Amino acid sequence: MEAVKVLIVDDEPNIRDLLSTSLRFAGFSVHAVGNGADAVFAAEKGAPDIILLDVMLPDMNGFSVTKKLRSMGIDAPVLFLTARDETEDKVTGLTVGGDDYMTKPFSLDEVVARINAILRRTKQAEVEESxxxxxxxxxxxxxxxxxxxxxxxxxxxxxxxxxxxxxxxxxxxxxxxxxxxxxxxxxxxxxxxxxxxxxxxxxxxxxxxxxxxxxxxxxxxxxxxxxxxxx
Amino acid sequence: MEAVKVLIVDDEPNIRDLLSTSLRFAGFSVHAVGNGADAVFAAEKGAPDIILLDVMLPDMNGFSVTKKLRSMGIDAPVLFLTARDETEDKVTGLTVGGDDYMTKPFSLDEVVARINAILRRTKQAEVEESxxxxxxxxxxxxxxxxxxxxxxxxxxxxxxxxxxxxxxxxxxxxxxxxxxxxxxxxxxxxxxxxxxxxxxxxxxxxxxxxxxxxxxxxxxxxxxxxxxxxx
DNA sequence: ATAAACTCTCAGACTTCTTTCAGCAAACGG
DNA sequence: CCGTTTGCTGAAAGAAGTCTGAGAGTTTAT
Incomplete structure (x- = not known):
């Protein structure tokens, strides 16, 4: 069985490492980048099954990144990550199709569960049972x-x-x-x-x-x- | 079961991507273009089951596009997309046969429902229950x-x-x-x-x-x- | 034109959950 | 067998999440 490919996009190195380690341990194939431009590039090259995307990036926001990705025909589902104190209307309109979002700080087990839930829903890849x-x-x-x-x-x-x-x-x-x-x-x-x-x-x-x-x-x-x- | 083919025609990339993602997630086979000329071309090539058509396009309006399509023998039903403030008379003359229209901004769930309703009515394809x-x-x-x-x-x-x-x-x-x-x-x-x-x-x-x-x-x-x- | 219906926001009441702590019980080591 | 460590659990304060009525503004229908 092919490993599910996850692309992590977050500008905080701590979060990136935390997610990378956990998800790799959970059996995913992981690639992590720190800004929107790299994300677009990596998504095109790597064909991820799912993308973990911080809503607030230094170069562009989550909406711009997904817009760019969708226009390129990349329709991998996205799990948006957002800080709890950011006004919530910044998030509305993001979760199209099978997308979802979760607020920081999250628990590592929860991330894995949410990723599996999305993949199950979108059936983009072989994934664990519900x-x-x-x-x-x-x-x-x-x-x-x-x-x-x-x-x-x-x-x-x-x-x-x-x-x-x-x-x-x-x-x-x-x-x-x-x-x-x-x-x-x-x-x-x-x-x-x-x-x-x-x-x-x-x-x-x-x-x-x-x-x-x-x-x-x-x-x-x-x-x-x-x-x-x-x- | 064959996937229902949807042709999206809208000049706003945002709307195009939004619709593409949602409809793909809903199980449709999607193709999207940004102007009337491309729409005519794509409709001829792709034989869509239904067409989502923005009434106001840069090169021609919805009426011209449908006239052209009908003259070519393409009788797929059309779901017109129109801004709320555009006078509705512009649209009412268009929705003949199984056609329908909806005003922007719409909800994503609603689009899917309307598409299914039209297909059910025109029986152009296998479609979900009413x-x-x-x-x-x-x-x-x-x-x-x-x-x-x-x-x-x-x-x-x-x-x-x-x-x-x-x-x-x-x-x-x-x-x-x-x-x-x-x-x-x-x-x-x-x-x-x-x-x-x-x-x-x-x-x-x-x-x-x-x-x-x-x-x-x-x-x-x-x-x-x-x-x-x-x- | 007027009334009715609908959408959306907000604040206060309410419920449930989280976290800490202290006292007690059980297991362990010498 | 006794002192020490480790774990268990009930109580309680505070935090967080949810529900709902009231009301303002808008749209729709008559």
């Missing part, structure tokens, strides 16, 4: 719904993201630091105790519905989502 | 009528478009940005709060007639039209 099922729990990622043995469970956004991250790394121990880095926004600077809190919340909601606890504590190491058979 | 039924709600797109469990509900134009967009993406969470960009006119630059308002209006009209609320809020993400079985 349904993530491990053991007794099933997540429908399109609907953001979680079912435990067929029963719908209501989770808060963070609880949902945490569970998704744990499940997509089932039967593998994750340190609190890893969880914090993937599930929480990249500029979060609180304590790791929050992971404990959210694991506790999840257990309270999930354990009453499962035959045995699904989240195991590996003392001194971290947490693990456990399941006999991984579908 | 009736959209999901769960307890049925929309007759030809009549613009909405039935909830058989009972006719009166919706304003915007309410209707919003419901149609939600229903055609049933069981999938849509962000407010996506909703705004697809349902509202492309030059709308207000706040996203308006989506909340209209969801509220819809709920007030629909919920009293359904067994359970049909529009779910996914906090921090967006809205979703929910239904157990999707027909």
């Amino acid at each position: 349904v993530l099922e491990v053991g007794e729990i099933r997540i429908n990622q399109d609907a953001h719904e979680v079912f435990v043995n067929g029963e719908l469970v209501d989770l808060s956004p963070t609880e949902y993201k945490l569970l998704r991250f744990l499940m997509s790394n089932a039967n593998r121990v994750l340190t609190k630091a890893q969880i914090l880095d993937h599930v929480w926004e990249y500029d979060f600077n609180g304590e790791m105790g929050i992971v404990e809190s959210y694991v506790s919340y999840l257990r309270k909601k999930l354990d009453p519905l499962t035959s045995e606890p699904v989240i195991t504590t590996k003392r001194g190491v971290g947490y693990m989502y456990k399941s006999a058979k991984t579908k | 009736v959209l039924e999901v769960g307890e709600i049925r929309i007759n797109q030809d009549a613009h009528e909405v039935f909830v469990n058989g009972e006719l509900v009166d919706l304003s134009p915007t309410e209707y478009k919003l419901l149609r967009f939600l229903m055609s993406n049933a069981n999938r969470v849509l962000t407010k940005a996506q909703i705004l960009d697809h349902v509202w006119e492309y030059d709308f630059n207000g706040e996203m709060g308006i989506v909340e308002s209209y969801v509220s209006y819809l709920r007030k009209k629909l919920d009293p007639l359904t067994s359970e609320p049909v529009i779910t809020t996914k906090r921090g993400v967006g809205y979703m039209y929910k239904s157990a079985k999707t027909k």
Whole structure:
């Protein structure tokens, strides 16, 4: 299976590196540039399956870049990145077709999820399934719904993201630091105790519905989502 | 099934790209040109199933183009695009046969709906159903009528478009940005709060007639039209 | 021309979520 | 077996997101 090609366009080197590393690790083929002109050039050469585009670039804004790309016949879907405090009307009109946008700061796991959601919708490439099922729990990622043995469970956004991250790394121990880095926004600077809190919340909601606890504590190491058979 | 071929004729590159991207995403095979002469040429070569034609072109007007096309034996239906302030008499004489017209600025979802309506009427090609039924709600797109469990509900134009967009993406969470960009006119630059308002209006009209609320809020993400079985 | 309907904005009420913290429980090492 | 470390959980404050009624301005219909 061919790797999905992602083009990252952001002028902040930090964000670029952060995204590059995460997405490469998630199995994507990544190319990153820092301005609009390079983006147009790279998109033409590289034929990306999806483009991550910062709305505010030094040389041109996101609207200009997409306009240019579309006029060149490049219709890869775009996931726009925008700062939360920018007035939101700058964004309106951008998400044409299968496009979407997300505000900075985002969580790394969320980026991967959103990319997969867009690709699924536009069917530009072979991509992972919408349904993530491990053991007794099933997540429908399109609907953001979680079912435990067929029963719908209501989770808060963070609880949902945490569970998704744990499940997509089932039967593998994750340190609190890893969880914090993937599930929480990249500029979060609180304590790791929050992971404990959210694991506790999840257990309270999930354990009453499962035959045995699904989240195991590996003392001194971290947490693990456990399941006999991984579908 | 063969893809429906659409020929876009507009001198504004922005509109051309906007339409191209949206229609391609909607599953059409798209070709776009910027003036009347190219349109005639492309229509002869490409045998489009439908033509989107800006009434005001630099080289000739919509009337000349259609006259030329008809004289050549090309009888694909035409969806005229016209600025709102242009007197409507200019257009009314044009829309003979299966033709129709719509004023700029339009909403992207609306264009797709209108194209499908025309094709349905003229039966030029295989096209999606006129009736959209999901769960307890049925929309007759030809009549613009909405039935909830058989009972006719009166919706304003915007309410209707919003419901149609939600229903055609049933069981999938849509962000407010996506909703705004697809349902509202492309030059709308207000706040996203308006989506909340209209969801509220819809709920007030629909919920009293359904067994359970049909529009779910996914906090921090967006809205979703929910239904157990999707027909 | 007048009334009715519709679109859009806004502010306050309201709900839910996030984060921290402290006290308690469990596991570990010597 | 006891002290220490690590993890669990309930409470609570504050933050964030959402809902909705009121109203101004505009368009449409009669």
